[in-house]
Amino acid sequence: MEVRKAIIPVAGLATRFLPVTQAVPKELIPLGHKPLLQYALQDLRDSGISEVVIVTSPTHRKVVADYLKGNLKLEKLLRDAKKEDLALRLSALRELVSDLSITVITDRPLGHGHAVLQAKRYIGEEPCVVLYPDDVIYGTTPITEQMIKVFRTAQSSVAALSRLPDKEVSAKGAVSGERISSRLLKIEKIVEKPAPGTAPSSLVSVGWHLVTPDIFSYLRKLRPGKNGELIFFEALADMVQDGKVVYGYEIEGTWLDCGSVEGWMKANAYLTFKDKGLARETKEFLKQEGLL
Numbered sequence: 001m002e003v004r005k006a007i008i009p010v011a012g013l014a015t016r017f018l019p020v021t022q023a024v025p026k027e028l029i030p031l032g033h034k035p036l037l038q039y040a041l042q043d044l045r046d047s048g049i050s051e052v053v054i055v056t057s058p059t060h061r062k063v064v065a066d067y068l069k070g071n072l073k074l075e076k077l078l079r080d081a082k083k084e085d086l087a088l089r090l091s092a093l094r095e096l097v098s099d100l101s102i103t104v105i106t107d108r109p110l111g112h113g114h115a116v117l118q119a120k121r122y123i124g125e126e127p128c129v130v131l132y133p134d135d136v137i138y139g140t141t142p143i144t145e146q147m148i149k150v151f152r153t154a155q156s157s158v159a160a161l162s163r164l165p166d167k168e169v170s171a172k173g174a175v176s177g178e179r180i181s182s183r184l185l186k187i188e189k190i191v192e193k194p195a196p197g198t199a200p201s202s203l204v205s206v207g208w209h210l211v212t213p214d215i216f217s218y219l220r221k222l223r224p225g226k227n228g229e230l231i232f233f234e235a236l237a238d239m240v241q242d243g244k245v246v247y248g249y250e251i252e253g254t255w256l257d258c259g260s261v262e263g264w265m266k267a268n269a270y271l272t273f274k275d276k277g278l279a280r281e282t283k284e285f286l287k288q289e290g291l292l
Contacts, residue, residue, distance in 0.1 A: 001155065003148050003210060005051045005122070006044050006129040008037070009115030009232070011107040012057075016260050025060040027133045028067055029264065032271045033089060035067070036258055040133035041096055047144035049129060051101045053122045055115040058106045065104050070094040111229025113219050125213045127151065130232065132259075135207030136267060138274075139253025146251060147210040150184065156245040157215065159187065159236060160208040162255045169199040173233040175248050176200035183250040190237035190246075203248065205233055206255050214244070 014026035021029075027037040037054075044052060056064050070093055078087035103122055107115045116130055129144055137143040137160075147158045161175060170193060177188040189200045209232075218235040225231055240246050256267035273279045286292035 001127050003127050003129065003151060004049060005126055006049050006053070006131065006144075007116050007119045007123065008040060008052060008054045008131060008133055009107075009112045009119075010037075010054065010056050010060075010133065011109055011115045012112075013109045017264075023063075025056060025064055027054075027056070028063065029258075031136060031256070031258060031264065031267055036133040036136060037064070037067075038093060038096070039136045040131055041100060041102075043137070043142040043144050044129065044131075045096055045099050047142045047148060049100070049144060051122070052103070053119040054102065054104045055107050055118050056104060057109065061104055061106050068097050068102055068104070070097065109229075111225070111227075112232040113222055113230030113235055116232055117216065117219050117230070120216050123213070123216075127157075127210060127212050130209045130211055130215075132207035134258040134264075136256040136258060137206065137208070137251060137253045138256055138270070139251075141252055143206075143208050143251055143253065144210075147208065147249060150247060150249050151210050154245070154247055155212075156247055157212050157236065157239065158210040158247045158249055159233075160206045160251050161203045161248045162206045162251055163202045164204050166199070166202055167196075169202055169204055170194055170196045172204035174199040174201060174204050176203065177248060180247070183252075185248045187236075187240050187246045187248045190233065190240055192231055192233050192237065203250070206251060206257075207259075208251075209236070211236075214239070 010027045014021035017026050028035040054064060071090060075087050075090040105118060107118045143160055147160060150158045173190060173192045174194050175187050175190050177185040179185050191200055215235055218238050222230045222235055236246055256270060258264040258267050272282050283292060
C-alpha cells in the first residue's frame with residue numbers, strides 16, 4: 001500500500017499558549033519565519049503525501065483556511081516595492097499548498113483520538129500519517145519519508161521516536177520493545193505519560209505516526225480519559241496489547257518540541273543559532289546586554 005494521505009489533528013484548546021490562542025490557532029504560531037503548520041505541510045509534501053486533512057476548532061477554521069489561501073495581491077505589492085525576499089515567503093507557501101489537496105474540518109476539543117476519527121471518511125481504508133505540527137523535526141531527511149521507508153518493508157504501523165532524559169519522559173508516551181536494528185524496534189509496551197520512575201524506557205513518541213486503517217476501529221473502542229478526551233497513543237497501545245505489530249523508529253534529526261511556550265522559545269533559539277548570520281548578530285546583542 002502506498003501512503004498518500006495525512007491527518008493533522010489540532011482541535012484542542014492550546015491552553016499553554018493562552019491568551020494568544022484565543023484568536024490565533026497554535027498551529028499558526030511562527031517558528032522563525034514560518035508557522036508550525038507550514039513545517040508540517042512541507043515535510044508531508046516533500047515525502048510524497050498528496051492529501052491532507054486538518055482537523056481544527058470551529059473558532060479557528062476560517063483563520064486556517066484563509067492562511068492556506070495565500071495572498072496574491074500582497075505578493076504583487078511586495079514585488080512592486082522591490083521586496084523580493086518577502087514576496088518569496090508568500091510564493092513559497094502558495095506553491096506548497098498548490099501541491100497538496102487540503103481539507104479543513106472541525107471538531108470539539110475532545111483529544112487527538114477524537115479529532116482523527118472525524119477524518120476517517122477522507123482516509124478510507126488506506127494507511128495515513130497522523131502528526132502534531134507543534135513537533136517539528138529539523139534535519140536533512142523529512143520525518144515522513146523516514147517512516148514511509150520503514151512502512152514499505154514492514155507494512156505495519158510506525159511510531160516516530162526519540163530519547164529524552166529520564167526526568168522528562170513522564171510527560172510523553174514512552175515505549176519499549178525488541179530491537180530490530182540500530183533505529184528500529186518492534187514495540188512491546190506503550191505507556192502514556194508514565195508516573196516518574198515507571199517508564200519502560202527513555203524512548204518516547206515525537207508526535208508523528210504512520211498508521212494502518214485498523215487504527216480507526218481501536219479509536220472507536222477507546223474510553224474517554226481526563227476531560228473526556230480520547231488519547232490517540234492509547235489506541236496504538238491497545239493494538240500492541242492485542243498482538244498487532246507496531247514498529248518504533250528512532251528518527252534522524254533534531255526534535256523541536258513546541259508544545260509549550262518554553263519549548264517553543266528553545267526551538268526559536270535553536271533555529272537562530274543554526275543561521276550563521278543571525279547567530280553572530282544575536283551573540284553580539286547578548287554580549288552588549290551582559291547576558292553572554
